[in-house]
Amino acid sequence: MSVVKANQTASDEIEMLQKMLELAKRRKENESKEDLSVSSGGKSDGSGYEGASFNVKTFNAIAPTGLEKFPQGKYKVAGDESDLPGPPMAIMLRSHKLQVNEVKPTVRAIVRCGAGTNNIPVKEMGERGIPVFNTPGANANAVKELVVCGLLLASRGILEGANHVKNVINVEEKGEHEKIATRIEKDKAKFGGTEIQGKTIGVIGLGAIGSRVVNAALGLGMNVVGYDPVLSVDAALALPGDRMVRVTDLNDLFKVSDYISIHVPYIKGVTHHLIDAKALQICKPNVCILNFARGEIVDGAALKAGYDSKMLTGKYISDFTDEALRDDPHLIVLPHLGASTEEAEDNSAAMAAETLMDFLETGTIRNSVNFPTTILAPHVNSSGARLTIVNKNVPGALGEITSFLGSKGVNILQQINTSRDPVAYTVIDLAEIPEDPSGLQEEMAKVCPDVVSSRFIGSVFNDTLGQPGAYFYVKWAQGELQGE
Template identity: 75%
Template sequence: MLRSHKLQLDDVPPTVRGIVRCGAGTNNIPVKEMTERGIPVFNTPGANANAVKELVICGLLLASRGIIEGNNHVNTVINTEEAGDYERVSKRIEADKSMFGGKEIEGKTLGVIGLGAIGSRVVSAALALGMNVIGYDPVLSLDAALQLPGDRMRRVTDLDDIFAEADYITVHVPYIKGVTHHLINSEALSKCKSNVHLLNFARGEIIDGAAVRSGYDTGLLTGKYISDFSDPDLMGHPRHLVLPHLGASTDEAEENSAAMAAQTMMDFLETGTIRNSVNFPTTILAPQKNSSGARLCIVNRNEPGALGEITTFLGSRGLNISQQINTSRGDIAYTVIDFTNQPEDAEAIQAELAKNCSFIISLRFLGMVFADELGEPGTYFYVSWAK
């Protein structure tokens, strides 16, 4: 279990069954290499969603009103020769308020790119504040769709609709190289309103800082860019308001993420259940009454005929399958099998199965039925890459 630690390959010995990040992003984990090793990588989507949503709302207000600029000005006045003269400072501050005129967000249009756990909450909060909301998400899941407020918002299938109509644009998509890298670039910005405000509490690379800087320098853009990621092309620019990476940095979000991560890992270690994985297929197999309690979990390369070879071998060793589930995601397949009878020598069967089926990456027996004779659940664990 980890948060922001940059995981190195040498940090992961063959005994590791799974990795879970207490947060949504997994860019600090070598997911591709873990997939090749048959190690599921989990995250905790939604655990910090409320914390990020609240910061996004804060960002909307920071963009609309001269809050930070006004505070900086007040501090400057206080620290000048007027310091100590309360009456003079107060009059000066009141007289200068016209320097920081802003706009109200009510009635303005917010474009939300990414309608998952965070994006859907942002939609609801913006609607409650009287904003018009348009959303875009080409891979919206059913669960996420059910969280949206129906016809109170408008979903679009073309990003250009958001670029053309939005007064504010907030991004809530994962960073995927070649997919969401510089999703908002110079071409996209040329389609936006000149006074559009950009909010980025997802990942810095999703918005092209050089393109935004060029827009400011040429007068194409007059709005603000609010983010909790610094950008080398915008460092120090007065229209780029940068915060520390505070999105999930609340006591509540930290606790929610840790609890969700622990529960996710417990479910996987104790039952073989996979949910909230970024590299393995969702796999849930409820216990069955006529099962002996013996459960076998197998990770293998997704090759034709693999499942047939596995079940044939198990049958040849006298094991009767009561139920099973086989799922796949890309090059990885995952199988969970329950038996009506208990294997006499789980470790031997495991080793022989791995030897006979070269496509197997890892496998392990689960079940409290082994606690007395064969050790704790999941003791017997085979990984091909450790050989």
């Protein structure tokens, strides 16, 4: 199975590189047109901007739809740092296993084109003051459709039947059409199944993907029981509350479900082996489990014990292999296909680019896995000087920061302070641009020991304060930043 996954990944990479080549050709054509415009007295780009750019390093092949979101000239995006005009200020990736030493101190943010961030050292990035973003919901429809496929694979013996025709009937009948046709009709009895209409599906996790699975299941005539202990208001509004049952005790879902579909993140100590031996004893004997979330959420050894003892007879459908179930006939494991559609790749890349630009240009944080959501509209009387500060989430830190700014005669028009676990994030709009922004940052870091990093944002691309690369202070790596 690892070979299949490797081949699938290679095919995906080749296809994406072909798309990137086409995009590069189009960009080259556009640059030629722009050069002609300049020689005729025109501007170098549509806005006339000729200053510094935000430099974004990519790992993996990113869908052209996402790369096209970055305005030419204002953003430089490349997989090879030597193709960037300066050190990277952000990282954009898909499946690359990012190492801490690959993140230079000039990096302000990391964004993954996808939902999971297991390939990113999130904890270490939080300690360095670097927000890690993802794109929740961008691949939701693709995963939902795979779940529907999983329901049918679990109920009808489709894959087993197709393999029987290919590997048994065709071989035994030596390719003779009439005999093959007769056997196909005769052997259908080996693969009797059940219909999903009228059956009950338990959906664990009712976010962007889970809510779509709920609606798809209802459309297929199924009964739906949902469970989500941390359901957001927005997610709740997306649910057809009058057509499904929500439970607050997971055991209530286990008791009644013919199918269970998992849509929660893997959190060590929380969702690790969420479905274990105890849960399986509560489930119906013929329950079918669909796991397109994370392999570790299901205890494969417990499931194998249930199959071996005949306590369980249903199938386990997943795109994660499990050592304990490797040769068990109840297991149908697929390559990791959840987000492997052209539409999902495009949606994820576009959402990643927009999220990254919003943060770099305004300090706004949405869809971060290690920083709090933080949105502050510019003050109507703002000078354009916005200061963003990352600090340790400890008592008194914010007071020290605001007291320091007050001692420097800085007039704060508005501010927002948010926190998440060990990280606190503050956005402040100032009445005037400081005379010495860099000196102010350095002194603040000395006076306020809990400050991790700070960044001034002005009128991006229009003034010195807001130009990419200007006035970014990272306490832990000041020596390395001198060459930025």
